[in-house]
């Protein structure tokens with residue numbers, strides 16, 4: 003496994019990665035060099051400076067995982083990654099405290115002119131009256147976005163004795179109540195009431211420019227605004243004009259719309275906002291603390307390795323799948339995936355409709371992830387695309403396959419049962435599986451035959467006319483070709499006089515052996531199964 007790291011991540015994370023993969027830390031890479039070499043890597047780990055756009059993703063023909071060492075994934079084209087089945091992981095809980103504390107630091111620095119006073123004193127001046135500040139106490143502060151960071155900031159601002167109001171239409175009233183934050187439903191009202199605004203929104207089409215000229219025109223003259231989220235959420239031109247005209251009192255900015263990359267390939271930085279005096283700024287330092295980088299380094303290394311090894315991860319592009327449940331349901335995911343692999347190994351007509359029926363105890367679970375596991379197993383053998391939880395729904399949709407899920411609390415004989423009815427244009431095939439004990443997968447219905455076998459890597463499925471001698475001949479062919487039989491199950495369909503044999507063997511079955519089995523008089527079908 004090869005992992006490319008073109009931005010600085012902590013040594014602790016790199017060490018973990020290096021135990022399992024070849025890791026290239028290349029802080030000097032230009033965009034062109036990155037485009038040229040990305041095809042050699044299985045994973046890419048970035049911070050906020052590397053633009054992981056559709057072009058880079060399309061060149062990453064071996065990429066399986068993109069790791070964002072941090073929270074915001076706005077520098078990653080998540081849709082383009084999803085399209086290619088590339089898992090995108092981030093570390094949202096690792097740096098939120100640092101980002102929250104930095105927002106408070108910026109706010110205090112802004113209120114008390116700390117950077118300006120520092121520069122003045124450094125220059126040998128003693129200018130006390132020039133740097134008169136304002137208090138936070140008893141003022142109204144608006145927190146935009148009450149997610150992970152916004153809620154930490156709100157609770158800290160309350161400790162300053164501030165009146166905290168909040169704007170976040172996506173969280174319920176109860177959450178505002180529990181935080182002691184007054185819910186405000188419009189940005190206009192925020193602009194009219196706030197002495198301070200602190201922005202903690204994600205960068206989306208909806209949030210970009212959410213505070214612009216129109217909003218500044220409504221604001222109090224005393225407004226001071228902090229943006230430690232993403233550049234452009236507060237429109238930079240409008241902010242420049244508002245500050246220059248002293249339409250508002252000040253701003254503190256950690257993030258810019260276009261940020262350069264640090265390091266050997268890093269450029270300088272210039273921006274009109276840097277010319278103004280009533281603003282303080284830092285070069286995207288929100289997450290730059292010892293603790294945050296240590297947490298982020300560890301978390302991203304674990305996330306990326308887990309994703310590369312096919313383990314359960316909380317990924318950005320898993321569309322709200324309950325991955326915590328996945329760990330508990332792991333035996334069912336395994337069973338479903340193996341059941342999914344059966345269809346195209348025994349049938350060539352495309353599946354048109356798939357009905358999954360969950361019966362018994364399993365029906366009480368959130369089974370969506372089990373269904374996705376079945377579908378992944380179904381389609382992986384018949385497509386060149388990488389198929390996984392990330393893109394399986396899209397691929398199923400593109401192929402026009404209808405998927406129906408139903409549940410049934412009662413089941414005879416088994417504690418749990420997954421039954422799958424696959425319909426193609428000619429007929430319907432039924433398969434069923436269950437878990438014995440804690441995690442032993444068993445196929446208990448194979449195209450209408452009642453069976454009981456463990457799905458394994460090398461299997462032979464034979465259908466034959468139900469008469470004596472055939473099973474013996476098939477076994478002799480396998481024996482003559484040094485194929486050891488580990489297990490064998492037979493089931494008969496009395497109505498049609500057909501017998502099904504499922505043999506678990508220790509090695510591959512060659513085309514010649516399969517042809518010899520098919521030539522046995524009375525054999526109707528023979529297929530090799532890899533489950």
Ligand SMILES: NC(=O)C1=CN([C@@H]2O[C@H](COP(=O)(O)OP(=O)(O)OC[C@H]3O[C@@H](n4cnc5c(N)ncnc54)[C@H](O)[C@@H]3O)[C@@H](O)[C@H]2O)C=CC1
Nearest residue numbers: 073074101147148149150151170172202203204231288289
């Ligand atoms: N400066 C820095 O170094 C860092 C910056 N960040 C940035 O901080 C921001 C916040 O991060 P988190 O708190 O982790 O995000 P989060 O996802 O936990 O919270 C965002 C909140 O914004 C709300 N929201 C989304 N769209 C909205 C809209 N149109 N109007 C109002 N509310 C909306 C959501 O409901 C959510 O509650 C992100 O932009 C992230 O990239 C994060 C870490 C470090």
Ligand SMILES: O=C(O)CCC(=O)C(=O)O
Nearest residue numbers: 049050072073074289290
């Ligand atoms: O320090 C970094 O990598 C940027 C942190 C950040 O903006 C984020 O995690 O969203």
